[in-house]
Amino acid sequence: MPKILIVDDEEHIRFLYSEELTDEGYEVVTADSGLKLLERIDAEKPDLIILDIKMVDYNGLDLLQDIRNKYYDLPVILCTAYDTFKEDMKSIAADFYVIKSFDLTELKNKIKMALETAVPAKP
Amino acid sequence: MAEAYLEENPQNIAQADMVVAIPSYREAKHVAYPTTQAALGLKRYFGDKKCVLINCDNNSDDGTKEAFFAADTEGVPRIYLSTAPGVRGKGNNFKNLFRKAVELKAHAVVAVDADLKSITPQWIKHLGEPLFNDFGYVAPLYVRHKFDGTITNSIAYPLTRALYGRRVRQPIGGDFGLSGDLARVFLASPTWTEAASQFGIDIWMTTLAVNNNVPICQAYMGRPKIHKPKDPSAELGPMFNQVVGTIFDLMASTTGYWMRVKWSKPTSIYGFGLGEVEMPPPVKVSEEKLAANFREGFARYQDTWARVVAPDIMTKLLEIGDLPPDQFDFPTQLWAKALYDFAVCHQSRRVEREELLGSLIPLYFGKTLSYVRKTARMSVQQAEEFIENECMVFEESKPYLVDRWGS
Numbered sequence: 001m002p003k004i005l006i007v008d009d010e011e012h013i014r015f016l017y018s019e020e021l022t023d024e025g026y027e028v029v030t031a032d033s034g035l036k037l038l039e040r041i042d043a044e045k046p047d048l049i050i051l052d053i054k055m056v057d058y059n060g061l062d063l064l065q066d067i068r069n070k071y072y073d074l075p076v077i078l079c080t081a082y083d084t085f086k087e088d089m090k091s092i093a094a095d096f097y098v099i100k101s102f103d104l105t106e107l108k109n110k111i112k113m114a115l116e117t118a119v120p121a122k123p
Numbered sequence: 124m125a126e127a128y129l130e131e132n133p134q135n136i137a138q139a140d141m142v143v144a145i146p147s148y149r150e151a152k153h154v155a156y157p158t159t160q161a162a163l164g165l166k167r168y169f170g171d172k173k174c175v176l177i178n179c180d181n182n183s184d185d186g187t188k189e190a191f192f193a194a195d196t197e198g199v200p201r202i203y204l205s206t207a208p209g210v211r212g213k214g215n216n217f218k219n220l221f222r223k224a225v226e227l228k229a230h231a232v233v234a235v236d237a238d239l240k241s242i243t244p245q246w247i248k249h250l251g252e253p254l255f256n257d258f259g260y261v262a263p264l265y266v267r268h269k270f271d272g273t274i275t276n277s278i279a280y281p282l283t284r285a286l287y288g289r290r291v292r293q294p295i296g297g298d299f300g301l302s303g304d305l306a307r308v309f310l311a312s313p314t315w316t317e318a319a320s321q322f323g324i325d326i327w328m329t330t331l332a333v334n335n336n337v338p339i340c341q342a343y344m345g346r347p348k349i350h351k352p353k354d355p356s357a358e359l360g361p362m363f364n365q366v367v368g369t370i371f372d373l374m375a376s377t378t379g380y381w382m383r384v385k386w387s388k389p390t391s392i393y394g395f396g397l398g399e400v401e402m403p404p405p406v407k408v409s410e411e412k413l414a415a416n417f418r419e420g421f422a423r424y425q426d427t428w429a430r431v432v433a434p435d436i437m438t439k440l441l442e443i444g445d446l447p448p449d450q451f452d453f454p455t456q457l458w459a460k461a462l463y464d465f466a467v468c469h470q471s472r473r474v475e476r477e478e479l480l481g482s483l484i485p486l487y488f489g490k491t492l493s494y495v496r497k498t499a500r501m502s503v504q505q506a507e508e509f510i511e512n513e514c515m516v517f518e519e520s521k522p523y524l525v526d527r528w529g530s
Contacts, residue, residue: 090392093389
């Protein structure tokens with residue numbers, strides 16, 4: 001069962017995503033901020049991260065840089081209420097960029113694609 | 124493999140940690156500026172390392188070598204390498220560079236174009252530093268005008284991404300960083316071709332880096348790439364055939380790899396904090412010329428296309444050829460499948476290579492015309508999203524290629 005780490009400072013988002021993604025058969029863990037996120041990733045070893053961008057104390061795009069520098073191929077989906085962060089080139093280090101919605105169809109599709117992505121380890 | 128014909132190494136440099144190379148052919152007017160900026164970058168950011176600047180030239184007769192040696196490098200030593208008289212090609216210059224980098228036991232190699240007008244010392248930092256932090260290959264990431272780099276946008280980026288599963292936005296950007304170890308791999312590769320020895324070298328390096336599972340990052344340059352501008356409707360010259368031909372050549376030798384790739388992964392980004400993003404200068408494009416080139420090719424190459432693409436794809440090409448000019452559209456899925464068919468045909472050698480690649484050019488002009496019209500009112504960012512969506516179409520259509528390749 002793939003494990004998903006949801007990083008979002010809004011409790012209702014964490015709750016909604018946890019419920020829906022658990023129903024889809026994923027194991028879900030959550031974090032309410034970017035505090036010690038790399039340590040949390042080390043401990044939880046998630047297969048995929050859903051990362052909010054605009055959090056009270058943390059910028060998800062900076063966290064994405066940190067994640068990408070340490071975990072070269074760990075799938076990260078940026079999930080935000082704002083379309084405008086796409087203009088920041090840092091966002092292209094994410095696997096996907098999804099606009100927050102109560103309809104999780106797109107998010108679920110992107111999760112599936114990110115987990116299905118296959119790039120051979122060796123030629 | 125062409126051997127270096129000439130080497131001038133006035134300071135007898137025998138070892139270097141870091142090399143900055145400037146490949147050139149007849150760039151006497153331009154080479155001093157990137158040389159000076161590169162030297163500043165080396166002094167400022169790699170002052171604790173043994174560095175050298177190398178001009179890898181095609182035996183230019185316009186004084187490129189003299190201009191390179193005359194540029195102010197604030198004491199950073201220089202080497203000039205040249206191919207034999209009559210031996211041209213950017214790839215041949217890179218062969219000489221790889222040889223020299225291995226001989227110098229360089230840890231990091233950065234290459235920048237000789238006609239760059241927007242290079243800053245930070246470019247050297249951003250292309251070079253990741254190589255001292257476990258990355259093996261660094262591709263550039265610039266903000267480009269939506270009509271600049273149309274071979275990249277419609278062929279090199281979507282095709283490389285769908286084939287090899289790694290998102291490298293500027294796979295033929297012209298400015299790169301690579302490790303000394305990768306230079307050795309490049310030098311020993313059995314995949315060198317005539318096209319790779321020319322303008323095919325950029326896509327050749329990127330493809331081999333991805334295929335060798337070298338950790339890749341994209342270095343943010345901060346400023347747009349400003350060099351000799353090109354109108355995408357203008358004569359393509361041999362560059363198109365060399366780039367696309369190299370992509371097709373490498374598909375044959377990497378089949379076992381790309382067949383196993385599904386979807387794609389992003390690539391690390393390095394080098395932010397350069398302040399406000401500078402917007403690129405506009406690129407003029409002539410829709411009339413694009414349309415005329417497409418129509419001309421349509422009349423000339425229909426028979427060839429019928430031998431290259433699947434019958435249903437041919438039917439659709441005929442359909443778009445019949446569209447009234449003001450309603451012209453080249454759907455991305457049709458473009459992706461046609462391109463896949465061309466790759467399959469190249470592999471099967473059903474059509475002679477030059478004719479095959481030549482017949483693809485009018486379709487590329489048609490696709491470019493369609494892109495120009497669809498993105499005319501878009502911002503640079505919106506056009507980027509448009510291209511990203513096109514890449515998804517290439518990825519979604521990949522099973523078509525896999526089926527056709529094996530049949």
